Amino acid sequence: MSITHDFIQEKLNNQFGDKILNWEESYGMLSATIQHDHNLKVLTFLHDEPSLGFQFLTDITGVHYPERKGEEIAVVYHVHNLKENVRLRLKIFVPIEKPDVYTATGLFSGANWMERETYDFFGVNFIGHPDLRRVLNVDEMDYFPLRKEYPLEDQTRIDKDDEMFGR
Amino acid sequence: MARPVRFNLIEKSSADRGINQVQLPEGHMGEGFFATSLDKVVGLARKNSMWPLPFATSCCGIEFMATMGSHYDLSRFGSERVGFSPRQCDLLMVMGTIAKKMGPVLRQVYLQMAEPRWVIAVGACASSGGIFDTYSVLQGIDQIIPVDVYVPGCPPRPEAIIDGVLKIQDLVQDESLRRRNGDQYKALLEGYGIQ
Numbered sequence: 001m002s003i004t005h006d007f008i009q010e011k012l013n014n015q016f017g018d019k020i021l022n023w024e025e026s027y028g029m030l031s032a033t034i035q036h037d038h039n040l041k042v043l044t045f046l047h048d049e050p051s052l053g054f055q056f057l058t059d060i061t062g063v064h065y066p067e068r069k070g071e072e073i074a075v076v077y078h079v080h081n082l083k084e085n086v087r088l089r090l091k092i093f094v095p096i097e098k099p100d101v102y103t104a105t106g107l108f109s110g111a112n113w114m115e116r117e118t119y120d121f122f123g124v125n126f127i128g129h130p131d132l133r134r135v136l137n138v139d140e141m142d143y144f145p146l147r148k149e150y151p152l153e154d155q156t157r158i159d160k161d162d163e164m165f166g167r
Numbered sequence: 168m169a170r171p172v173r174f175n176l177i178e179k180s181s182a183d184r185g186i187n188q189v190q191l192p193e194g195h196m197g198e199g200f201f202a203t204s205l206d207k208v209v210g211l212a213r214k215n216s217m218w219p220l221p222f223a224t225s226c227c228g229i230e231f232m233a234t235m236g237s238h239y240d241l242s243r244f245g246s247e248r249v250g251f252s253p254r255q256c257d258l259l260m261v262m263g264t265i266a267k268k269m270g271p272v273l274r275q276v277y278l279q280m281a282e283p284r285w286v287i288a289v290g291a292c293a294s295s296g297g298i299f300d301t302y303s304v305l306q307g308i309d310q311i312i313p314v315d316v317y318v319p320g321c322p323p324r325p326e327a328i329i330d331g332v333l334k335i336q337d338l339v340q341d342e343s344l345r346r347r348n349g350d351q352y353k354a355l356l357e358g359y360g361i362q
Contacts, residue, residue, distance in 0.1 A: 138268050
């Protein structure tokens with residue numbers, strides 16, 4: 001593996017310095033936490049830099065951490081280098097009152113539906129997205145289901161006993 | 168100790184070479200003619216040639232594929248020709264989880280079917296939402312369309328699906344020709360918002 005984790009860390013630290021807030025390595029995958037307004041810059045650098053070449057976007061997803069006040073919603077990008085078979089995780093944290101994130105659609109076309117899904121379930125507003133609307137839920141839904149304050153179960157059922165079914 | 172037999176109750180005589188034949192309805196048999204009521208003849212004809220529309224969404228659809236295969240043949244009972252056009256089918260078999268986003272689609276398919284039409288909900292998800300008690304799954308298709316027979320199971324065995332189809336056949340045989348024009352049926356459809 002010619003791209004090691006140290007090599008990636010060195011290149012990113014040299015380029016972005018204090019914009020990278022945290023490095024972690026879990027189960028063999030390197031993970032970087034970035035300042036939220038620099039997500040597109042970091043993604044573009046990883047994409048275009050010839051020695052790095054992370055040109056495949058594997059996934060964009062969101063996580064809601066209600067106890068992290070001021071930065072409740074995390075948006076997680078997984079990018080992959082197909083030549084070297086190396087994957088990198090990038091996390092950004094945005095506050096829940098103003099969950100604005102720059103879209104990666106210009107760089108990766110696959111980001112289109114993945115960002116729509118993240119909007120659908122967490123309410124993250126992707127700035128510059130060509131068509132930000134719900135993709136997996138019904139269009140008339142007025143809340144963001146995967147946020148922690150909403151229950152999983154369908155609330156219209158009257159026949160299921162709450163204590164027995166653990167609601 | 169063997170369980171009491173619920174199926175295969177009609178004794179096959181050796182004269183028929185062990186082949187099960189359709190039972191004749193009651194009527195007056197004469198030399199070259201057979202007189203019976205129209206209800207019975209139409210019911211007999213309809214029940215033995217039900218054309219199903221398999222609305223197979225998930226795992227129950229695979230069980231349906233097994234049911235249509237040669238081992239648990241469903242076409243023995245007349246459902247040889249499955250059609251995917253609602254205009255041409257009698258029986259809507261909803262097999263699988265129906266999400267809330269799929270609900271209007273299922274309703275459209277049901278509305279496009281011509282009378283007389285029957286609906287069978289195969290599996291736990293179609294009957295009541297099944298194991299998926301969640302914000303995105305429709306908790307039973309009877310919230311949007313009227314259902315005639317529910318087949319429980321997750322997934323139901325092919326024998327159970329065949330049992331469900333046989334119960335639909337019992338319903339078809341005994342259905343009055345005037346049922347679809349009657350007030351009770353109209354009230355049922357009004358309850359679902361279908362004209």
